[in-house]
Amino acid sequence: MFISYQTHEGIIMTVKSFIEATRYLLQQGVPYVLSNVFCQDPLEEHFGRHRGLGTRHDNPTIHQFGYQENQLRIQRSLAFNFVPKGNTAGRAGEKRPIVITNSPLKRLKHN
Known part of the structure; x- marks a missing residue:
């Protein structure tokens, strides 16, 4: 065995x-x-996307796989590049250090 x-x-x-x-x-x-630092998660995620396309074939041919790969490439190229714009990131992508102090917060003026 x-x-x-x-x-x-x-x-x-x-x-x-x-x-x-x-x-x-x-x-x-x-x-x-x-x-132990080799990671195959991105690879598993990629092939999971292939499975998620909803095709009926468990064992696609090279042509079917290539067609699916082109579909995924087009989806990635058309996706928006999302840059979060919040009060923690500063300008697009700029990383500011986080400073923690014990000073009291400024009072806001009520209108």
Whole structure:
């Protein structure tokens, strides 16, 4: 008894990819590589969007996948770049340090 062929191939591919990614990072001057900081959440989110398109196919062909990928790209390119404008961010994207004091607040004038 052993794991399925597909799972075995997936483990081999994952290990080889991790080794190559680690070699690349070390060659680029990274002093060490921690495997627990590799995150696949963005990848899972992307393929979740593919599943969420509502197609009937569990195993899409390369053409169907490419069509879905183009749909997602167009959606991202048409999406608005939202920059929050509140009293904490200052000008668009400017980050101000938060200063906490014990001084009393200024009284507001009532009209």
